[in-house]
Amino acid sequence: VIAHAGGWDELLIAGGALLLFLLYRSTRARREDQPESGPCLYCGRQLGPDVERCPSCGFKALRASDPAHAPGRTERAASPSPRPTGAGVSPGRR
């Protein structure tokens, strides 16, 4: 609305296109540079070389080459014993 009122919609469209290009390039570069195995970058579960989608969190497999960047270090989602109080998103808990 602001762009239309200001008459610079085309700048917004060009900016959006540039942003999409940057996102695409960034994502593709990272995917092409994937290590064969390593912890899932989303949940920290250890992923094998042929896994296309993480069986734990459901995201397309993106593996960390540096284990220090794996969230498994800190997030209970990836640990063998999930944190009980965090199940607030499940109606099974209160």
Place this chain on the structure above:
Amino acid sequence: VRRAALLGAGAGALVLSWAAPASAHGIGGRLDLPVPVWLFVYGAAAAVIVSFVALGALWKQPRLEEDPPGRRLPGWMQRVLTGPVPNGVVRALSLAMFLVVVIAAGSGQDSSARNLAPVFVYVWFWVGLAFAHALFGNWWATLSPWDTIARALGIGERPRREYPKALGAWPAAILLLGFLWLELVHPNAASPRVLFVAILAYTAITLGGMALFGREAWNRNGEAFAVYFGLLSLLAPLARDREEQVVLRPPLAGLPSLQPRPGLVAFVMVVIGSTTFDGLTGTQLWLSWTANLSGASEVVVGTLGLVGAIMIVGIAYALAMLAASSIAHIPWHPLSVRFVHSLVPIAFAYVAAHYFSFLILEGQAGVALLSDPLGSGWDLFGTASWTVNLALVSAVAVWYVQVGAIVAGHVAGVILAHDRSLAAFRGGHAFRTQYALLAIMVMFTVGGLVILSGA
């Protein structure tokens, strides 16, 4: 890429700062404030920045990520809160209330002023339960009428298919967007008959989803309100531990345990973006732009506005993550998922700021309608003649609540992001990765207050 992202974030902040202060919905002007609105806006932004700097200096170790144990409530409180009899009574009352609302919506007077359904759905349920869950934990497990119906009918006990993990919370995000479109864009959103159709449709989708994928799986991923109230309940100081006992824990301590899954970021963006759109529709800019629209064009513009607001919030967040990713050397998308928990307090802050007065004032109408839910002239509980007390809360008090909620929500977001950064990144990365996120937090603070401020 980092520079581009930072420039984008900066430009967004400038755009929002440039926008003239606009009128907030249903609250009126702020002419009687002791200091000008712009000073509040600067002060709020400064509070967020000072919090960030203070955290960098004083908060050196992750604390919330370490799963602080809660303190169990006394035995008699456990029995009251978790016992089968109290839970059964609450389930029965909730189901009865649901049926009353459905009957009122379907056969009561088709007037929002003389029918309980609109006030119940939009004020008591949507706003009231949001506050209740953020303060007292996840009660939707017991309150959900759809869960109670499914349990009673044995729906979802033997699911036909395993829920596809790749879908994640996407069904919930889409259904929530549908509900918000109904509330914010539909020209007859307050019509009981429209609500009747919507409730029946949502009931069919929910029970169908439960039958197909199982009750638990659908409640976790597809039931929009279960996901919404579940997210807000992670803010609460009350939760259940491993042995299903109710514990007291520090506020915000539940959020780091939010499990990553597809659609979660989209869900949070829908909540924040829709609230922003609701505020935007009350501004002079929006009103002047849509003054000559009616019928289908109004719906189309409203739909584009709602989706646009959600996308702007999403793009701003993606830009921040893009900038952080170039510092942390992690792709931006996993980063955006791992930090989305820091936006949940902001989502609630927006809800609290936008709807606090709505709940206090409009919610009173429900007291009278509770005695006469169908508009038939009944007085079941002796409250049919209850009148709304508009003086219950002043415009100035509402403004202070709004400023307090916006600032507290963003400071809480900064705390959560800082704590996760400390746990996830080594050395200076932990602090530097948050610069862009801080820019977004300040932008959201300024934008939120500008929209709310009134003119």
